[in-house]
Amino acid sequence: MANVNNFVASLQGGGARANQFRVSFPALGGGMEFLARSAQIPALTIGEIAVPYRGRQIFVPGDRTYDAWTLTVFNDTGFSIRSRLEGWANQIQNIGAVVDQSGFVYRDAQVEQLSRDGTSTLRTYNLFGVWPTTVDAIDLAWDTNDTIEEYGVTFRFNYMTIIPRTNSSNLRAGAGG
Template structure:
């Protein structure tokens, strides 16, 4: 019968920690003024490793259904970022979204290579070593959430959430 020592032996490295990660996102040239990529890796307080879904296709056959694998889809990717007093990351996102679709004239970049970037999430061990890497290919923001303001919010730092769409992802263990 398995015991606690068997369990401990199977939990390699003490288990992956949800608070040990690094986000690296190079902003497109038109949205960047300098320092955004490095600053974002420090100010991103939460994100997620990507999920995926393979749809099922029902094929009817004489009153029964045979299920076969369908197409793969990817969920959106969300990051939560602390806001600094010069709004470096917030402003970069606003310029990025405005480049995709300008607020004043409803025009924007049409060639995906001009507004999509590859972004990265590294899962780290407790010593800061990369134990798993994800690359989001062809990523761009779709939503920049509001920043709530309130006289009652004492002892807090502003944060905001950005949601991104990407074409697919790759990892250092599958490709």
């Protein structure tokens, strides 16, 4: 019979905390790990293939796909991250250019789930082939006080690798392609 002690024993380390994370994005320069207010551990989906067999359907695993990845970023007075995102978007699709900019499309990013005290990494998600699809608006209003500007960014990526903590007995690191 389940009881509170069994539950507590099963919740290793008191549980992973949603506010203990770090985002690294070398293409956007320094500061992202401090200015990323919120992030996501990316979702992944394995499709299904229905195979008819004697009047029934048997399902077998299909291809792996990834959902869009979103961040919320604090805006500093230098617009440091936003200006890099806008520059990146311009490199991908410069309205006035007639040259192929495809070499500037993809970058890599990393999301780390940190321990409760922030001193060690519990799990690392390396995202490859990342590019921005949307840089959200920054809301401005005369009646907004005591607030730091923030905006959302939506990215697509081609695949990711997952690296668990080395002393973990969880799944080993694997590529998702």
